[in-house]
Amino acid sequence: MIINILAGGPESLLPDLSEYLEKDAIWVGVDRGVYHLLKRNITPKIAFGDFDSVSVEELMFIEERVTELKKYKPEKDETDMELALNWALDQDPSMIRLFGATGGRLDHLFANVHLLVNPLKTKKSAKICLIDKYNLIFIKGPGRYTIEKINTKKYISFVPLTLNVQDLTLEGFKFPLENRHISIGSTLCISNELNSDYGTFSFSEGILIVIRSHD
Structure with missing residues (x-):
């Protein structure tokens, strides 16, 4: 099983997601990344976020289409991406890909790169990588x-x-x-x-x- 997680980074840095539509792939949306997925006719199995980066209309669009929506207050100990990644690791997949995790705020970029170490810390076997239009990081x-x-x-x-x-x-x-x-x-x-x-x-x-x- 492969789990693809799309966060809300700039769309201009996203690779062509159609290259990652394997039969056994599960898609997960994170905050504005949920909206990006739905616009591409990809419905995530589950979504995470405080959704402070989407408009009221966009949130309604998301709520109408995503069955399992995990909404959180902005004041929390984990980032939205970390919550999604922890869920993904618990599913015991063979691979996790992170998209929409670069560009924009540098604190988010560094946090997302550091999240790649989590399988080593938890002794999980999943391979995990961060992918954007120009880079692949593991x-x-x-x-x-x-x-x-x-x-x-x-x-x-x-x-x-x-x-x-x-x-x-x-x-x-x-x-x-x-x-x-x-x-x-x-x-x-x-x-x-x-x-x-x-x-x-x-x-x-x-x-x-x-x-x-x-x-």
């Missing part, structure tokens, strides 16, 4: 991973999320590394590229943000 803990070439997102960056990332090794990349220690704040691993169809990256300690981008 987070990895220690291990060895194969990464496949994507022609539409040729740049690959590795950004430490923790204070230190130990023994980072990049194989099959234009700029390879072997057992390097990378500290938070380092830009050493920005805008790398694969030499062929596949490459590998590995490290023994820390957490990495992996960003795949195009101009």
Whole structure:
């Protein structure tokens, strides 16, 4: 099972959502993202939000079409996206994709990127990624991973999320590394590229943000 979550980020940064309409995909709306989904004739199974970013008319449009609507007061401990993500993780999916989570306010962007670490914290097996028109972002803990070439997102960056990332090794990349220690704040691993169809990256300690981008 795949769960796609659409938040209320700028529509100009959304990818073509028709590429993610798999048969086993469940759609979840977050705040204004619910309205964005309905405009594209995608009815979410469930929706979360305080809905302070939609008009009265838009909220009525949403309420008429979404059966399971979780409405919250704006004053709460979790963001709307975190509430939706926690629900999604409890469904034990194989993958969770976050859309509409970039652009606009930087505090929302940083919060949404940090939410990608939740499966590691809760020891859930779901793969989770954040996708917009230009980027695909995911987070990895220690291990060895194969990464496949994507022609539409040729740049690959590795950004430490923790204070230190130990023994980072990049194989099959234009700029390879072997057992390097990378500290938070380092830009050493920005805008790398694969030499062929596949490459590998590995490290023994820390957490990495992996960003795949195009101009």
